[in-house]
Amino acid sequence: MALPDSSSRRNSLIPSFIYSSSSKTLPLHHMLNSASAAAPSQPPENLHAGSRGLMIPSPSESRKIEMYSPAFYAACTAGGILSCGLTHMAVTPLDLVKCNMQIDPAKYRASSFWVWKFCLRSRDSGAFPWLGAYLLGYSAQGACKFGFYEFFKKYYSDIAGPEYASKYKTLIYLAGSASAEVIADIALCPFEAVKVRVQTQPGFARGLSDGLPKFVRSEGTLGLYKGLVPLWGRQIPYTMMKFASFETIVELIYKHAIPTxxxxxxxxxxxGVSFAGGYIAGVLCAIVSHPADNLVSFLNNAKGATVGDAVKKLGLWGLFTRGLPLRIVMIGTLTGAQWGIYDAFKVSVGLPTTGGPAPAAALASDAELAKA
Structure with a gap:
């Protein structure tokens, strides 16, 4: 009697399009009999214990998702949606404080009880864009950021070839993440504009549903993209640091801190390594991108304001330091959680965690092992 497929219960929790239709598990006794007839002196390979009995996978079950296939990129996109949407929504209170400190530091100070009281009042009045600009905007950004990063990382590695992809892998991480973020910010920018206006102008709107049309009536459709260039200025260096430093830190952890x-x-x-690497990378990201973050908050809060107006009012020192300590805490936690969620999702669908050699080099290594 054939034993039940031990993977069916797990696969039911994941969208079916992610999995190959050819994967199945064969009964143990059938495989043992076949193996004995073909080569009696050799034991069957890949024998393992399933949750409902001793099972052996068919040769086609070596990997649920083929690396760099459309299903792989779909899984990375889904992981990006979860990692960015959920984490940004969770740090809404910190972001609300940070934005108001940037706009009016004399009134809103992190050490002041008033700023936290203001946050609670804003939440109770419905001014938190919990399921609006945050969830939709950063979910869209996360989908593009992680999905296109994996695509461009592989694309640039293929162009470079195995030797140069391995030698200059940090440049590939930087180029891949920058390319992905250009696309991701186009998706995020309208939501970011409404978010900042709702957060920094009490009474402007209760959230995305009424804030978006009100913003368009006031600024015009193109006004939603008024902060796109500063957003690129903030997010592209941030994302380049986020991905390149994460990949490098993870590689160093496995090389020097973990003997296995x-x-x-x-x-x-x-x-755990993904979270630790992500947190350290997040601290570096916050420092690199903070001046542009101040510009984005200023421009989206003040109608008709320019970058020159922001620099003149904030000053160079304020541009680099206003709200920075709080943002370091927020972005460090945020980035660590994002990498943890993203890699946890990848593991749940049968993919390896992020970090290791450049894709082309990895594929070349796999090919050499297969020929050996």
Missing amino acids: PKNECTKGLQL
Whole structure:
């Protein structure tokens, strides 16, 4: 009697389009009998214990999702939606304080009880854009950021070739993340404009549903993209630092802090490395992108304002330091959680965690092993 497929219960929790239709698990006794007839002296390979009995996978079940296939990029896109949408929504209180400190530091100070009281009042009045600009905007950004990063990382690695992809992998991380962020910010910009206006002008709107049309009536449709160039100025360096430093930090952790090779580490340990690497990368991201973040908040709050107006009012020192400590805490936590969620989702659908050699080099290595 054939034993039940031990993977069917797990796969039911994941969208079916992600999985290959050819994957199945064969009964143990059938495989043992076939193996004995073909080569009696050799034991069957890849034998493992399933949750409902001793099972052995068919050869086609070596990987649920083929690396760099359309299903792979779809899974990375879905992971990006979860990691960015959920984490940005969770840090809304910190972001609300940060934006108001940037706009009016004399009134809103992180050490003042008033600023936290203001946050609670804003939440109670419905001014928190919990399920509006935050969830939709950063989910769209996360989908493009992570999905296109994986695409461009592979694309640029293929152009470079295995040797140069391995030698200049940091440049590939930087180029891939920058390319992805250009697209991601076009998706985010309208939501970011409404978010900042709702956060910094009490009474302007209760959220995205009424804030978006009101913003368009006031600024015009193109006004939604008034902050696009400063947003690129903030997000592109941020994302380049976020991905390149994360990949480098993770590689260094596995090389110097963990004696066991990555593929032999438990999934829990690998996810812990992802969170630690993401947190450190987030601190670096916050420092690099903070001046542009101040510009985005200023421009989206003041109608008709220019970059020159922002620099003149904030000053160079204020541009680099206003709200920075709070943003370091916020972005460090945010980035660590994003990488943790993203890699946890990848693991849940059968993909490896992020970090390692450049894609072209990895594929070349796999090809050499297959020929050996």
